[in-house]
Amino acid sequence: xxxxxxxxxxxxxxxxxxxxxxxxxxxxxxxxxxxxxxxxxxxxxxxxxxxxxxxxxxxxxxxxxxxxxxxxxxxxxxxxxxxxxxxxxxxxxxxxxxxxxxxxxxxxxxxxxxxxxxxxxxxxxxxxxxxxxxxxxxxxxxxxxxxxxxxxxxxxxxxxxxxxxxxxxxxxxxxxxxxxxxxxxxxxxxxxxxxxxxxxxxxxxxxxxxxxxxxxxxxxxxxxxxxxxxxxxxxxxxxxxxxxxxxxxxxxxxxxxxxxxxxxxxxxxxxxxxxxxxxxxxxxxxxxxxxxxxxx
Ligand code: HMG
Ligand code: MG
Numbered sequence: 008x009x010x011x012x013x014x015x016x017x018x019x020x021x022x023x024x025x026x027x028x029x030x031x032x033x034x035x036x037x038x039x040x041x042x043x044x045x046x047x048x049x050x051x052x053x054x055x056x057x058x059x060x061x062x063x064x065x066x067x068x069x070x071x072x073x074x075x076x077x078x079x080x081x082x083x084x085x086x087x088x089x090x091x092x093x094x095x096x097x098x099x100x101x102x103x104x105x106x107x108x109x110x111x112x113x114x115x116x117x118x119x120x121x122x123x124x125x126x127x128x129x130x131x132x133x134x135x136x137x138x139x140x141x142x143x144x145x146x147x148x149x150x151x152x153x154x155x156x157x158x159x160x161x162x163x164x165x166x167x168x169x170x171x172x173x174x175x176x177x178x179x180x181x182x183x184x185x186x187x188x189x190x191x192x193x194x195x196x197x198x199x200x201x202x203x204x205x206x207x208x209x210x211x212x213x214x215x216x217x218x219x220x221x222x223x224x225x226x227x228x229x230x231x232x233x234x235x236x237x238x239x240x241x242x243x244x245x246x247x248x249x250x251x252x253x254x255x256x257x258x259x260x261x262x263x264x265x266x267x268x269x270x271x272x273x274x275x276x277x278x279x280x281x282x283x284x285x286x287x288x289x290x291x292x293x294x295x296x297x298x299x300x301x302x303x
Pocket of ligand 2: 022183213243244
């Protein structure tokens, strides 16, 4: 991959919409996803196969995942039942497993201890690898936990080892509550690169304290070329108190354009996609991009 090419993984339809109280109709989600794909998003998280009681907004996962949108449509999968549901509906989707570096957060989010996930997730990763599929693992609370505070960097790296040994292709490293600073970002990504040189590393920043773009820059400087972002700054984890949306796709794309880096994503196309969900959200787009337009 060229050094000036950056891959954006659009997570608005999953991380973004999962946090919306008002039901977003399935046909709106489908049009939204298609417009995002039309805008040039080549990888997206499209839905979650989680408990519909706990995350009602994702209860139409089957109706979303049966449509292919991009070369890699990720679906969040918490457990065996989630994987069965995902694979039953489509051979196209790519499972994205998720664990929490903080055991308190993980327990609240998926009701599993670290020991539980160690018994389960490597087995699911191996199952996916045996089918020659790509596998993604999202590591929440890699910098701060809403219940435990600051995470120990070395422990976070060690936490990832069994999943790497199981053969996972990508680690998406998350600042779940948007508290990391650029130095912490550089330090953790540096250690992860040194320890796992053959794994794709992705940065997943929530923009709660408006450090998103600073952290994107820090990660870029460390060599990271994959970012999870969410159009219109949609999102947040319903089980992480205080979490707000991901760093906005349009701001990251505009920022990268300004830095002379290439994403292949059209800002006009993103605006067209946002217009699909805006009437359902019924609130102003909070991004600086919406107020001021592109950086350059
Ligand atoms: P559970 O309730 O904790 O425990 O679910 P359970 O395994 O005993 O299951 C209870 C019921 O759920 C049973 O049904 C199961 O069949 C059903 P009942 O007998 O009551 O009718 N069930 C399922 N149903 C559908 N799909 C499934 C499934 N599994 C069990 N896959 C579970 C465990 C993990 C499902 C639940 O805790 C859950 O869905 N949690 C939601 C987690 C979630 O979606 N969190 C947000 C996404 S993570 C995130 O946003 C962070 C990230 O962005 C990175 C970052 O920023 O940090 C990725
Ligand atoms: Mg997230």
